[in-house]
Amino acid sequence: MLEEIKKNYGHLFEDELLQEINDIGVIKHVNSGDELIRTGQYLSAMPLLIDGVVKVMREDEDGFELMLYFLEKGETCAMTLSCCTGSSVSEIRAVAETDSSLLMIPVEKMEEWLGKYKSWRNFIFDSYHQRLMEVLATIDSIAFKKMDERLLEYLKNKSKYYNDSEIKVTHQDIAFDLHTSRVVISRLLKRLEKTNRIKLNRNSIKLIDID
Incomplete structure (x- = not known):
């Protein structure tokens, strides 16, 4: 030890x-x-x-x-x-x-x-x-930050801690961590996916470009 x-x-x-x-x-x-x-x-x-x-x-x-x-x-x-x-x-x-x-x-x-x-x-x-x-x-x-900014920062930190661009997390988990509703998180994540910044999978999120 x-x-x-x-x-x-x-x-x-x-x-x-x-x-x-x-x-x-x-x-x-x-x-x-x-x-x-x-x-x-x-x-x-x-x-x-x-x-x-x-x-x-x-x-x-x-x-x-x-x-x-x-x-x-x-x-x-x-x-x-x-x-x-x-x-x-x-x-x-x-x-x-x-x-x-x-x-x-x-x-x-x-x-x-x-x-x-x-x-x-x-x-x-x-x-x-x-x-x-x-x-x-x-x-x-x-x-001082909007929820979309907080979400991006959260995803970046998660990726850093896991040392992986794919994060195993549910929309509800994120909502709990950011003290908001799952509906709000799901809407923001779908918006990020439409702009090709993330890829949503079942119980995981693949980061593509959130720098």
């Missing part, structure tokens, strides 16, 4: 910290669609993403969800950090977008390392900053 940790975090952490992560971290494998964190959950460990993609969402009282950002390998979730350090419940829901592997770090170690390793402090602060910028980008998108 140490080699896998070094591959993802060796450029960030010193050897002593990498060894500690290897000694106390617990590997967790999840399948696409598995729920990793639910709203209202108390967290006893912080996840470091070793492989895969995780989708982080905000859920309202009626169960409607808004996608905040994606996590990729080598990253962690600032919302999780806040819950761990403050002993509060989770305000977000996280679901595996693809089959993923996570390294679970106990809360007490996370706090200990903040005082022990400068590289860990920098990683935590950088993670907070990056997640904040992504949340602000989501807010800006909702406030």
Whole structure:
């Protein structure tokens, strides 16, 4: 496991910290669609993403969800950090977008390392900053962009995370992520198909030209 940790975090952490992560971290494998964190959950460990993609969402009282950002390998979730350090419940829901592997770090170690390793402090602060910028980008998108612009940005990001021009996603999935109706998404996708920018298939979308 140490080699896998070094591959993802060796450029960030010193050897002593990498060894500690290897000694106390617990590997967790999840399948696409598995729920990793639910709203209202108390967290006893912080996840470091070793492989895969995780989708982080905000859920309202009626169960409607808004996608905040994606996590990729080598990253962690600032919302999780806040819950761990403050002993509060989770305000977000996280679901595996693809089959993923996570390294679970106990809360007490996370706090200990903040005082022990400068590289860990920098990683935590950088993670907070990056997640904040992504949340602000989501807010800006909702406030200032039209739905067709948000849809295009969503498809580009999906393609990047899957590293594939064909995205396995339903119209309803997109509607949930963008907090709109399936009818609106279907209409916009058909418009994109008519202009030869995408190809609609059953439960998948082929990107042709959305640059």
